[in-house]
Amino acid sequence: MTQPADTLLQLSAVGKRFGGLVALSDVTLHIKRGEIYGLIGPNGAGKTTLFNILTGLYFLDTGSFTFDNNSYTRCPPHRLAQAGIARTFQNIRLFANMSALENIMVGRHLRTRTGIWGALTRHAAARAEEATTLQRAYELLRYVGISCPAHTLAKNLSYGEQRRLEIARALATEPKLLALDEPAAGMNATETASLKTLLQAIRAGGITVLLIEHDVKLILGLCDRVAVLDYGKKIAEGVPDEIRNDPAVITAYMGGHAT
Amino acid sequence: MKLNHKSSVLLVVLAVVLLFLPFIADALLGRGWVRILDFALLYIMLALGLNIVVGYAGLLDLGYIAFFAVGAYCYALLGSPQFGLHWPFWIVLPLGALLACVFGVLLGAPTLRLRGDYLAIVTLGFGEIVRIFLNNLNAPINITNGPQGINMIDPIRLGTFSLSSEQSLFGLSFPAVHLHYYLFLACTLLVIFISMRLQDSRIGRAWAAIREDEVAATAMGINTRNIKLLAFAMGATFGGAAGGLFAGLQGFVSPESFGLTESIMVLCMVVLGGMGNIKGVVLGGVLLVLLPEALRHGAGPMQQAWFGKTYIDPESLRMLLFGLALIAVMLLRPAGLWPSRQRQRELTEEHEDYDSTR
Numbered sequence: 378m379t380q381p382a383d384t385l386l387q388l389s390a391v392g393k394r395f396g397g398l399v400a401l402s403d404v405t406l407h408i409k410r411g412e413i414y415g416l417i418g419p420n421g422a423g424k425t426t427l428f429n430i431l432t433g434l435y436f437l438d439t440g441s442f443t444f445d446n447n448s449y450t451r452c453p454p455h456r457l458a459q460a461g462i463a464r465t466f467q468n469i470r471l472f473a474n475m476s477a478l479e480n481i482m483v484g485r486h487l488r489t490r491t492g493i494w495g496a497l498t499r500h501a502a503a504r505a506e507e508a509t510t511l512q513r514a515y516e517l518l519r520y521v522g523i524s525c526p527a528h529t530l531a532k533n534l535s536y537g538e539q540r541r542l543e544i545a546r547a548l549a550t551e552p553k554l555l556a557l558d559e560p561a562a563g564m565n566a567t568e569t570a571s572l573k574t575l576l577q578a579i580r581a582g583g584i585t586v587l588l589i590e591h592d593v594k595l596i597l598g599l600c601d602r603v604a605v606l607d608y609g610k611k612i613a614e615g616v617p618d619e620i621r622n623d624p625a626v627i628t629a630y631m632g633g634h635a636t
Numbered sequence: 637m638k639l640n641h642k643s644s645v646l647l648v649v650l651a652v653v654l655l656f657l658p659f660i661a662d663a664l665l666g667r668g669w670v671r672i673l674d675f676a677l678l679y680i681m682l683a684l685g686l687n688i689v690v691g692y693a694g695l696l697d698l699g700y701i702a703f704f705a706v707g708a709y710c711y712a713l714l715g716s717p718q719f720g721l722h723w724p725f726w727i728v729l730p731l732g733a734l735l736a737c738v739f740g741v742l743l744g745a746p747t748l749r750l751r752g753d754y755l756a757i758v759t760l761g762f763g764e765i766v767r768i769f770l771n772n773l774n775a776p777i778n779i780t781n782g783p784q785g786i787n788m789i790d791p792i793r794l795g796t797f798s799l800s801s802e803q804s805l806f807g808l809s810f811p812a813v814h815l816h817y818y819l820f821l822a823c824t825l826l827v828i829f830i831s832m833r834l835q836d837s838r839i840g841r842a843w844a845a846i847r848e849d850e851v852a853a854t855a856m857g858i859n860t861r862n863i864k865l866l867a868f869a870m871g872a873t874f875g876g877a878a879g880g881l882f883a884g885l886q887g888f889v890s891p892e893s894f895g896l897t898e899s900i901m902v903l904c905m906v907v908l909g910g911m912g913n914i915k916g917v918v919l920g921g922v923l924l925v926l927l928p929e930a931l932r933h934g935a936g937p938m939q940q941a942w943f944g945k946t947y948i949d950p951e952s953l954r955m956l957l958f959g960l961a962l963i964a965v966m967l968l969r970p971a972g973l974w975p976s977r978q979r980q981r982e983l984t985e986e987h988e989d990y991d992s993t994r
Contacts, residue, residue, distance in 0.1 A: 432855055458857030466855075472848035475841075483845045487857030489838055493866070496837030497830060507838070550857050 385410045385445060385554060385585050386431070392439035393426055393609075400426040401609045403440070408554070413576065413586040415600035415617075417593060419629060422606040424589045425467060428558050431587075432464045433457040445553060459487055461553035465543040465560060467589075473532035477523060477542055480531050481514040484549025517545040521575060537568045544575070548584075555579060556587040561595055573599055597621060605629065654821060658814040670813040672929050674885060677820035678878050680921035683905040684827045684914065685874025690903065691912035692840060693867035694847025696756040698899055699743070699763025703872040705894035706739050707732035707879025709770060709780060712889045715790035718781060725792050729880040736876020737869045739766075744868030748861055751850070763899050770891040785890025792819065792884035799884075816885050823881065827874055831914050834870070843867055908965050910972030919974050927961070928954050 386408040393401040401423045408414045416424050429435040431442070433454035441450045444460055452460075463484075472480050489510055495503035518527055521541040525534055534542060540560055547555055557576075561569045569592065576599060580586050590596045596603060597617040605613040605620060607629040613620055620626055653660075661669040686700045710732035714723045723731075743762050747755055774782030781787075791800030791812075799815040810818075834840050842863045845853040854860045883889050901924060909920020935950035948956075965973060 434851065434855070454854040455857045455859045458855060463857075464855055466852065470849050470852040472845050472852065474848055475844055479841055479844070483841050483853070483858070484856050486838060486842055486845075491838045493834070493839060493870075496839050497833050499833070503837075510838070546856065 383409045383411075386442065386587075387444075388427075388440065388442045390440035391427070391430065391437050391442060393423075393430060393435060393437050399609050401430075401437075401606075404606070404609070404611050405440075406604050406611060406614060408585060408587060409602075410553075410585055411580065411583065412601040413580050413588060413599055415596040415603040416587065416589045416606065417591070417596055417603060417620075418606035421608075422629075423609040424606055425558060426609075427606070428464065428556055428589060431457070431556060432462055455487065458550055458552075461551070462556060463547035463550045463552035463554070464556040465540070465547055465558055467558040467562065469539050469543055471531040471539055471542060471546070473530070475531060476528045477518060477525065477531055477534060477538075478511075478514050478527040480542055480546050481517050481549045482510050484546040485510045485513060488549075488551055513549065517549055520548070521545040522571070537564055540564070540572075541575070544579075548579070552584060554585045554587060556589075558589050559591060560588070561590060561592045569595055658817045662811075662814070667811065667813060669929075670811075670817060672925065674813060674816045674820055676922055676925040677817070677824045678882055678885070679902065679905060679925050680824050680918050681820075681827050681878040681881075682875055682902045683909070683917045683921040684824075684831050685871045685878065686902050687871075687906050687912065687914070687917045688831065688834070688843075688874070689867050689871035690906055691917065692835060692843040692847065693864060694843075695864065695867060696752065696759070697868075697871070698756050698760040698896075698903065699766070700759075700871070700875060700902055701894045701896075701899040702743075702763040702766035703736040703739060703875030704879040704882065704898070705766055705770060705891075706736045706872075707876030708883040708889045708893070709786070709879075710735050710876070711880040711883035712786040712789050713779070715884075716786050717788055718786050722790055725790075725794060725884065729877060729884075732880040733873045733877040736879065737873040739876075740868040740870075740872025741865055743872075744865045748864055760896070760899075763894075763896060767891050767894050770894070780891075783891060785888060785892075787888050789883050789887045789889065791887065792816070792881070794819075800887075820881060820885075823877065827877075828914055828918070835912075835914070839863070839866065904962065908962065908972060910975040913972070913974055916972050916974035920972070923973075928958060931957055 384407045388404055388406050391401055391404045392399070404423075404427065416427065418424050426435065430437050433449075433452050433456065436451050441448060443449070444457070444462060447460065449457055449460060472483060475483070489506050491503045491506050495506075515527065521544050523534070523538050523541055523545070525538060531539065531542060544555070544557065544560065560576075561572055564572065573595060576586055576588070588596065588600065597620065600617060602615065603617055603620045604611055605623070605626050607625075612625045612629060613623045615623070658670045658673060661673060682700070682704060685703070686697065689695050689697045689700070711728050713719060714721050714728045714731070715725070716722075743759065747758050750758055770780045771783055773780040774784075791798055793799065797803070799819060800812050802812065803810050803815060842853070842858050845856065845858060846860055846863060850860055882893075905920035905924045906917055907920075908924065909918065910916025931954045932950055935948075935953045936946055939946045939948070939950075969975070
């Protein structure tokens with residue numbers, strides 16, 4: 378299948394079931410380079426399942442997906458990270474007993490090469506790489522706005538900073554697509570506002586953003602395009618203004634028979 | 637690495653003590669204790685190897701002693717009258733380590749998907765399989781000599797310099813146990829060096845990431861399969877090397893040296909000392925080798941002195957006190973005697989302005 382050059386991610390008729398439960402069926406959507414794409418839907422709509430397929434944690438049952446013009450239909454997570462998809466998790470999954478700095482340094486793993494020999498001898502190339510890794514980690518800490526000392530253990534960071542650290546760790550992998558699973562969950566209005574600024578900065582830096590969110594106001598205020606999932610199906614897609622007035626979306630969220 | 641004045645003085649003192657330790661022990665406690673020191677060093681090497689698997693990568697391995705066995709038997713088979721082979725030490729030892737490394741990968745490969753309890757059970761089974769094989773490989777073709785073990789293993793010989801006979805150097809005479817001590821000390825220091833370098837590297841961070849959260853690690857692009865296999869292989873290599881040294885020191889190996897108790901013992905050293913912390917693991921190794929020996933030698937005479945007769949066999953008392961000590965440590969210091977502290981690395985100095993300017 379040929380795609381328009383500006384398509385970064387293309388999902389074609391993706392389906393996934395868990396035993397008798399159909400988590401996703403026939404979901405087709407595409408994400409363009411450089412946009413912020415939102416994915417909303419009620420609880421259990423299949424948003425996180427879709428995320429897990431994109432990041433290789435689940436394999437899809439039917440359909441296919443291509444990223445950056447390559448097919449990654451059955452591909453382990455580290456290969457997808459290599460290809461340029463980085464994610465955060467709905468329930469924060471940092472490396473709790475490592476420092477904030479080390480968490481980001483782990484993100485640099487797949488863009489660095491030092492092996493056993495380099496680790497043991499610390500030859501010039503290994504030292505240079507380690508120094509770059511460290512410098513980049515400090516830069517990312519500042520970039521996402523974490524003000525704690527760099528050696529604070531991840532588990533001792535505040536909730537908002539943990540969310541930011543996850544984003545920094547994902548950015549360290551130099552992604553083309555940054556997939557965020559409910560980054561604003563549990564944040565207050567101020568934190569959400571600064572998250573919005575951060576995401577806009579990330580997009581301005583040339584990284585495409587995919588966002589799952591419950592905060593509809595944030596999604597509609599931030600995203601270029603939005604898709605709505607309900608019971609594993611895509612029920613709407615479009616720019617925020619279209620979504621706001623889409624009868625199917627209103628039904629899904631409000632229930633009943635809105636007209 | 638920059639050292640401040642105090643720690644460099646400490647390091648020098650430690651080096652001097654280690655250098656003269658066999659002579660001190662010999663003079664104060666008798667030659668038997670030098671041999672115990674040799675064993676302590678062997679166990680420290682083993683514990684450091686297991687620390688890579690358990691402490692760094694968080695993979696619970698209850699069959700670790702199998703790699704020790706592989707290294708020991710490799711040495712025994714290639715350097716004894718068993719097959720009439722007498723290969724030189726410097727070939728046999730690396731070969732044993734390499735073979736153990738292969739076994740490490742063999743164990744690692746089928747267990748990649750397992751975690752926690754399940755991994756522990758499979759590794760436990762692996763350890764037993766190796767031991768039972770060694771026990772039964774005397775028929776139909778006699779390879780390992782079965783439960784009788786292999787005797788008259790060649791002593792460690794570096795070129796023409798044999799470690800098994802007394803040697804005179806610098807006007808001092810070095811008995812065999814002393815010579816082994818220095819070789820084992822050098823090997824232990826090498827293992828410590830490798831452990832330190834690995835821990836503070838890209839590979840070490842990947843191990844830590846897998847230990848902390850495997851799903852997140854793989855999502856961050858870490859090839860968890862390769863990195864876990866690497867941990868198994870590295871740990872097993874150290875175990876195999878220690879096994880070769882063990883065979884050379886003892887001159888005799890038999891399957892009963894490689895039972896489950898030994899695996900548990902090495903694991904105890906790691907856990908008791910402080911998982912993931914090299915100093916802690918070394919401390920654990922020293923304590924768990926020396927304390928039981930001290931109890932063995934001390935408990936009988938002490939009972940004689942206090943009560944006039946020996947009520948409890950020192951051997952059973954040893955295990956009793958050992959168990960109590962373990963329980964006490966787990967209750968009072970669950971992270972180990974010397975837990976790993978978040979390292980404030982020297983590296984940070986050049987970046988401190990980042991922290992202070994914010």
